[in-house]
Structures are given as structure tokens and as C-alpha cells.
Amino acid sequence: MRKMPSRLRAERKKLGLSQKEFAVKAGVSAKTQTLYENGRRLPDARYLNLIAKEGVDILYVVTGTRSELFLSTAEADLLFCLRRLDDHVPRALTEFMSRLR
Known part of the structure; x- marks a missing residue:
């Protein structure tokens, strides 16, 4: 799980969003988003579902493998x-x- 925060950060940046903008779309505070990206807290299923709707490849974030069907x-x-x-x-x-x- 050490690399998950960096993959999450990469997906956010791919969308061209700041942490604050991304946090709003994900239904969390900017502080929580920072904790996720620093690896100090793990996101829950609700968060992952919301960011998937924004175009984040959840399989990649969690496993490091790009989803070909995404x-x-x-x-x-x-x-x-x-x-x-x-x-x-x-x-x-x-x-x-x-x-x-």
C-alpha cells in the first residue's frame, strides 16, 4: 500500500485538479485528501466510488495495474x-x- 498514495496523486494530477478541487469532487475535506496522498490514511469505498465517477482508474490506484476496460x-x-x-x-x-x- 506504500505506492497507493503516489498513484492517487498521479491520477488527480492527470485530471488537472488541485487537492482542494479533487477533495470537493470526492466528498472529503482538503485535509483528508492530503492524508490520503501522504499515505497517512486509507480511503474508503465511498471515496473510491466518487473518484471513479470523476475518471480515476481505481484498479490502478489500488493495485498499480491499469484497467484496460476502464x-x-x-x-x-x-x-x-x-x-x-x-x-x-x-x-x-x-x-x-x-x-x-
Whole structure:
């Protein structure tokens, strides 16, 4: 668990949030967020659930292994919308996006 605080900090920074901003989204105080990132306290399931909704890869934070199936909330919303379209639209979007690379 020694590396968990640094992985949590890295995920927060990846989102471009300060400790205070991240703490608000996670439903904790800035002091509690600091304790988590310093390894002086372990986060609970409620906290982990809330930060997962913000786009944090919880499997990575806890184990150090990136989740290949992990989707942020925005990515999941986009996928949900995409799946509701007629079959020809996702194919056209895929073709268009492949040309952007």
C-alpha cells in the first residue's frame, strides 16, 4: 500500500485538479485528501466510488495495474450514445476518425 498514495496523486494530477478541487469532487475535506496522498490514511469505498465517477482508474490506484476496460464517465456517456445510433453512423464515425490520425 506504500505506492497507493503516489498513484492517487498521479491520477488527480492527470485530471488537472488541485487537492482542494479533487477533495470537493470526492466528498472529503482538503485535509483528508492530503492524508490520503501522504499515505497517512486509507480511503474508503465511498471515496473510491466518487473518484471513479470523476475518471480515476481505481484498479490502478489500488493495485498499480491499469484497467484496460476502464472508461471515464465522459467516455461511457459517449459510448452509450454511440450504441443508440443507427448502424451506419458508428461506421461512418470510425472511418472519419481514422482519417484524423
